[in-house]
Amino acid sequence: MISENFTTKPLVEECIRLSISDIEDLDTSSHFIDLNEQVVGLTRTKCYFGSERVWFLCPACNMRIGMLYRPPLKQAFLCRHCHNLTYELRRYHRSRQESAVKAINKLRYRKI
Ligand SMILES: [Zn+2]
Numbered sequence: 001m002i003s004e005n006f007t008t009k010p011l012v013e014e015c016i017r018l019s020i021s022d023i024e025d026l027d028t029s030s031h032f033i034d035l036n037e038q039v040v041g042l043t044r045t046k047c048y049f050g051s052e053r054v055w056f057l058c059p060a061c062n063m064r065i066g067m068l069y070r071p072p073l074k075q076a077f078l079c080r081h082c083h084n085l086t087y088e089l090r091r092y093h094r095s096r097q098e099s100a101v102k103a104i105n106k107l108r109y110r111k112i
Pocket of ligand 1: 059061078080
């Protein structure tokens with residue numbers, strides 16, 4: 001069933017987004033990065049051929065993530081799940097799905 005608060009969730013598209021690949025001059029040996037008054041942990045994974053990939057650690061849930069989000073009127077950069085964000089397109093699909101369910105129910109309970 002479609003949750004009532006789904007349409008009230010903040011959108012990813014409204015947030016300031018910060019990708020790990022956007023950070024230039026990243027100190028490859030550092031375990032933290034300072035994002036203007038917020039320190040965020042970093043972790044690394046080994047890739048094939050000896051290279052490694054750097055990830056953010058979400059300050060709230062400590063999950064390894066490639067993108068941080070800061071919604072309007074919020075101070076902290078966190079992962080999408082911790083900010084309870086959704087995508088605009090997903091909201092659109094949900095509303096279409098909801099309309100389809102209503103139409104089916106309308107047909108189902110129509111008086112003959
Ligand atoms: Zn998180």
